[in-house]
Amino acid sequence: MPYDPSNVFARILRRELPAQFLHEDEHCVAFRDVAPQAPTHFLVIPKAPLARLADAGPEAAPLLGHLLLVAARVARTLGVAEDGFRLVVNNGAGAGQTVFHLHVHVLAGRSLSWPPG
Ligand code: AMP
DSSP: OOOOSHHHHHHHTTTOOOOOOEEEESSSSEEEEOOOOSSEEEEESSSOOSOEEEEEGGHHHHHHHHHHHHHHHHHHHHTOOTTTTEEOOSGGGGTTSOOSOOOOEESSOOOOSSSSS
């Protein structure tokens, strides 16, 4: 799908909206979710304008791997890596995606049931 640069995460990347940043590098940022669904809930997003995971091509493989590694690194920094954390990527409205800038949810700090709702 086409990327809309007025989405809320694009505005956070442009520092037009505030966020509690946990990490930033050349390729991505991580910040706390404004409506946490677990005691620890943060998002890792690429700086590249990708609306959904399904819009990523093979050239995005290093970037997608980087997002996972940053998710784990930030989880370790926050001290939640050993007890367990879950990554979620909602792709498309039918899966619950509400912000159309690719993001990886990282949830931790409570028991996470399976299957997810
Ligand atoms: P999704 O439903 O997968 O698209 O997830 C979007 C997430 O972004 C939700 O968990 C929201 O709580 C979160 N969110 C929306 N606006 C903000 C914001 N301004 N700062 C941080 N998180 C946000």
